Structure formats: structure tokens, C-alpha cells
Amino acid sequence: MPRKRGPGRPRRLPVEEQRxxxxAAARQVFAARGVQGATIEGIARQAGLTRQAVYELxxxxxxxFTHxxxxxxxxxxxxxAERGSGDPELDLKSWARKNYATMFAFVAEHPDALPVLQEAERTGDPAATRLRSRLAEVYxxxxxxxxAAFGIEPGRxxxxxxAMYFAMTEVLVTLSWPGEPPDPDALIDLLTEFTIGGVLRLYSHAPDVLDRLR
Structure with a gap:
């Protein structure tokens, strides 16, 4: 009787899949431990790959960390940017609320993203600042x-x-609350009313402030 063949070596994953x-593993580890505390061995273990594979990639x-x-x-x-640049039929308030909700949803879906960008800022790479600037062009x-529907031309x-909207949202989505955190919808409504109402008040009570920035 011929012998059955053994299981052999496991199939090597395609390079892009390994990357x-x-x-994904590095984002989790760097977010939790920072550059100083992270190790290639820990990242390889989290990814389910060998340390040598990570070094080769x-x-x-x-x-x-740079990658x-x-x-x-x-x-x-x-x-x-994709979620914020669509829906041309939405009015200003609905559009603003949707964009704040997008930021909250992004953090919920990718909880390690902002900590990694903030860690980059601490190590001298202005990644979060660069992201805000790129998003500001779209928004x-x-x-x-x-x-323009309100007769306001903010200019520059x-x-x-x-940029201020993004900075405020980043703070609120990562804020540590005493006790039970508030409902995210309440925070989204707060941001929406504060920013829309604030700019309208600025335009009607202190238009010179906007004029000096145009």
C-alpha cells in the first residue's frame, strides 16, 4: 500500500496579503505601545507571521512605523474625504452633521488610527496635521x-x-469621560449646533473677523 503524503509546509501567503x-497588526501595536514599546516580534505575532517575514517586508x-x-x-x-464630498443635495446643517457623524464612525471602525497619527506627531512626523490640511481642501x-445659501462668503x-472642526471632533471622539460616556449622537448634535450657529453669529456680530481672514 502506498503511504499517504503528509501535510507538508503551509502555503505561503501572497506578499500583498502579508503586507x-x-x-493592520502594526497599527494595533503602535497605537497601544507607541514606537518605543512596540517590537517586531510582537507585531509578527499579532499578524500571525514570522519575525523574519516582517523584516523581509x-x-x-x-x-x-513609517509605512x-x-x-x-x-x-x-x-x-x-469620500463620505464628506458627496451628497450635494444636503443643506449646510445636514451636511455638517453627516460629516461629524463620519468622523465618529471612522474612529469606531478604526480605533487605532488616531493614536497612530498622534504618535507620529510626537515622533516628528506631522501626519495628523497633514491629514487635516488635505481634508480641509475637500471640505x-x-x-x-x-x-453661499446664507449669503456668506468665508473665503480663506x-x-x-x-481645520478647527476636525480638531474639535478629534478631541471629543477620544475624550475620557468620568462615568458613562454621553451618547455619540448628543456630541454630534453639539458640534453641529456649535459650529453652524457660531459662524452665523460671527458673520452677523463680528464680520470683520472673517474679513481679516479672506
Whole structure:
């Protein structure tokens, strides 16, 4: 009787699939431990690959962190820009609320993304700042069209306002609350009313502020 063949070596995953596994694992580990506390061994274990495989794909830990930051920035940009640039039929308030909700949803779906971008800022790579600037270009055009319905032409002030919106949202979505955190919808409504009402009040009570930024 011929002998049955043994299981043999496990199938080697395609390189792109390995890269995806490593980047996803690295995002989790860098978010939890920072660059200092992360290790290639820990990332390889999280990815289900060997340490040698990670070295072959990305080199050392710092090179892997650079790739992880770039991948995370692109993930955030694609997701948030795509959701924020659509729905031309929405009025200003509905559009603003949808965009705040998008930020909250992104953090819920990718809880490691913002910590990785913030860790990049701490190590000298202005990834979060760069992301805000890129998103501001997309959102400024879309919001300017909607402000026009109120007779407001923010000009360059809109870029500053959009950057402020993102910064406020980042703080609220990652804030540690004493006791039970509030309902995310309440925070989204707060941001919507505060920003829309604030700019309308600014335009009617202190239009010179916007004029100086145009």
C-alpha cells in the first residue's frame, strides 16, 4: 500500500496579503505601545507571521512605523474625504452633521488610527496635521457652496474653520469621560449646533473677523 503524503509546509501567503496583515497588526501595536514599546516580534505575532517575514517586508521597526503611518493616513483620507464630498443635495446643517457623524464612525471602525497619527506627531512626523490640511481642501470647497445659501462668503476663513472642526471632533471622539460616556449622537448634535450657529453669529456680530481672514 502506498503511504499517504503528509501535510507538508503551509502555503505561503501572497506578499500583498502579508503586507496587509503586518500593517493592520502594526497599527494595533503602535497605537497601544507607541514606537518605543512596540517590537517586531510582537507585531509578527499579532499578524500571525514570522519575525523574519516582517523584516523581509519592511526592514526595521522604524521603517515599519513609517509605512504604518502612511497607510493609516491614506485610510483616514480615503474614508473621510469620500463620505464628506458627496451628497450635494444636503443643506449646510445636514451636511455638517453627516460629516461629524463620519468622523465618529471612522474612529469606531478604526480605533487605532488616531493614536497612530498622534504618535507620529510626537515622533516628528506631522501626519495628523497633514491629514487635516488635505481634508480641509475637500471640505472647504463643499462647505463654501453651502455657506453661499446664507449669503456668506468665508473665503480663506473656511480653511481655518474646517481645520478647527476636525480638531474639535478629534478631541471629543477620544475624550475620557468620568462615568458613562454621553451618547455619540448628543456630541454630534453639539458640534453641529456649535459650529453652524457660531459662524452665523460671527458673520452677523463680528464680520470683520472673517474679513481679516479672506
Amino acid at each position: 496587509g496583515l503586518v500593517l 519592511f526592514g526595521d521597526k522604524h521603517e515599519l 504604518t503611518v502612511a497607510d493609516t493616513e491614506e485610510l483616514a483620507y480615503r474614508t473621510i 472647504t470647497a463643499a462647505s463654501g457652496e453651502r455657506w 476663513a473656511d480653511t481655518a474653520l474646517v
